[in-house]
Amino acid sequence: MGRLRNLLIPGVDKTLLLKDAVKTMPDLTRRRFISGGASLGALTLLTGCDVTDQFSAEEMLKQVSKFNDGVQAWMFNPDALAPTFPESAITKPFPFNAYYSLDEAPEIEAKDWKLEVRGLVENKKSWTLEELYKLPQVKQVTRHICVEGWSAIGSWTGTPLRDFLQIVGADTRAKYVWFQCADKDGYNSPLDMRSALHAQTQMTFKFGDEILPRAYGFPMKIRVPTKLGFKNPKYVISMEVTNDYKGGFWEDQGYNSFSGS
Amino acid sequence: MSSITASDQASAKATPKAKVIQPAWVRALHWTNAFAMVLMIMSGWKIYNASPLFDFTFSDSITLGGWLGGALLWHFAAMWLLMVNGLIYLALGLATGRFRKKLLPITPEGVLADTKAALTGKLSHEDLTKYNYVQKLLYAGIIVVGILIVLSGLAIWKPVQLQYLTAMFGGYEAARYVHFFCMAAIVAFMVVHVVLALLVPKSLRAMIIGR
Structure with missing residues (x-):
């Protein structure tokens, strides 16, 4: 206040001075409108959206989700193992969960099924279930966490995916392993290579020491305890080693693509 | 002149x-x-x-x-x-000494006396730069809840990468409950906070124009 008073000219009435000053100012509302428009345009540029597009919250949210993919990839420690539990901690019954009812779950005949291997691999031969069962298997009791928030502890037994990728001569410098499934409407999901090579990422053939039942993805599911449940595809029919981001059933609808735990 | x-x-x-x-x-x-x-x-x-x-x-x-x-x-x-x-708020609150000056000390006697005064309608709002003991307790408490809700949220988001944090909350499922109750505490605080701000409008004005 003191400094302001010093600026005033002695002998001039302050109220009148103020009134004159206000008259010379441009229309405040118009100024606000213009500056508001300019900052919205700047924001559109910053977020990399098409400037001709209307600014949309949806586009901004998509960009943030991509940013979150990067943050999670940075946070991902390939040596950090998901906590394991004693058999007594297994959730019984382990829930069946899908975007369809159990009646609509794929019914796969073991003898008709083959795992197709495609993309950046040396050996593109398809694998029968019998052949896959001969590979060394390990068991894990880990927590399955659903994107919906609930969790359940299960026992999964199968071949570490990284062992299989080595057997088929996969180029592990590729960005993704992309899985396609037999679910109705064609389920699929991309898995980043670092997660695919994680020690606990598994081609699962058994649940609770029994052959994987239909409810949990017979004949094969991919168990990734460092990812949310929807990144653990069931009823897998093919895997493709690729550098292309091919999208996924839920990922395309807006679930965060990395979705790491 | x-x-x-x-x-x-x-x-x-x-x-x-x-x-x-x-x-x-x-x-x-x-x-x-x-x-x-x-x-x-x-x-x-x-x-x-x-x-x-x-x-x-x-x-x-x-x-x-x-x-x-x-x-x-x-x-x-x-x-x-x-x-x-x-994080900016916590850093500035600590660096400027605002937390220390505004929120401390919190004494049980002070809280009891001011609670009584508040319930009997005798609490003074003359000097808005000074918080009464009930305010001190609630504002300090809500900062702690704010820290807890962020930490429990991180524990739910990253139960593998941040598994030690998740374990501190008693595991994934327990962390969900902590996260929920922190939300409930914040919503309860907000309701009281907004009602009181409306009852003492000059406090709302101070949070908008500063004075």
């Missing part, structure tokens, strides 16, 4: 002391936090609805995101605003 002196005295009387009650950084961070909190809570309710912990869900009319996927996008976008804003 005499008219100048007279008007100067008059204006000095009209604004007895232009004392800043809430500095600009507090106001900017407060409203940013309020905005981020509302986004987090409304999207959080939609996420809760996908797998409710209790025998109730939140009405869709008060949730954000439209469906689980949309709510998650909002939640994981607004979290950055909330966390960055919150």
